[in-house]
Amino acid sequence: QKEVEQDPGPLSVPEGAIVSLNCTYSNSAFQYFMWYRQYSRKGPELLMYTYSSGNKEDGRFTAQVDKSSKYISLFIRDSQPSDSATYLCAMRDTGRRALTFGSGTRLQVQP
């Protein structure tokens, strides 16, 4: 079993839709949770960061962490074609500096 599970998609939605992306994990020591966006043939770009449980909102993006369920989510409101990319969840514990990534979900927003 992978430490971090993420549905690879592709997820196709119409422009303006609300998108929900999710990851589950097995390591209860994870404390830092991030979402990265990666366009084709580019490096990942940090979108959201959350420490421990809770919600965080930044513009059209909302990140949620439920540590009791070992489940994290990223919501994108009013999705745009420019949001089409692969979204990677990543997480780490307090002792280890490296990140453990999910496999990424490919999102396609249709105009």
Add this chain to the structure above:
Amino acid sequence: GAVVSQHPSRVICKSGTSVKIECRSLDFQATTMFWYRQFPKQSLMLMATSNEGSKATYEQGVEKDKFLINHASLTLSTLTVTSAHPEDSSFYICSARGVWASYEQYFGPGTRLTVT
């Protein structure tokens, strides 16, 4: 924001040769740099963690004699793929963490290596 560059962005080499990839933090000092490898439609797999002035820590299954990492300064880390083979063809991405950051890593744009 913090910027990380990689050079070259693409490289094609013949089997048996060595290739060096540079990772630079342009506007901040990076105490730690990470090297990842990504195959098509797959996630990033950590290869090694390097700290300035000390030896890199390699992940299980990564050959340290094949993937040489040198973190010579707070702004530069290099990955050398020695005696490259076609199976080493991949997308190599570095990331850097600043001296101030407890969690945030800034990623480079990646280097696509093709070994013929």
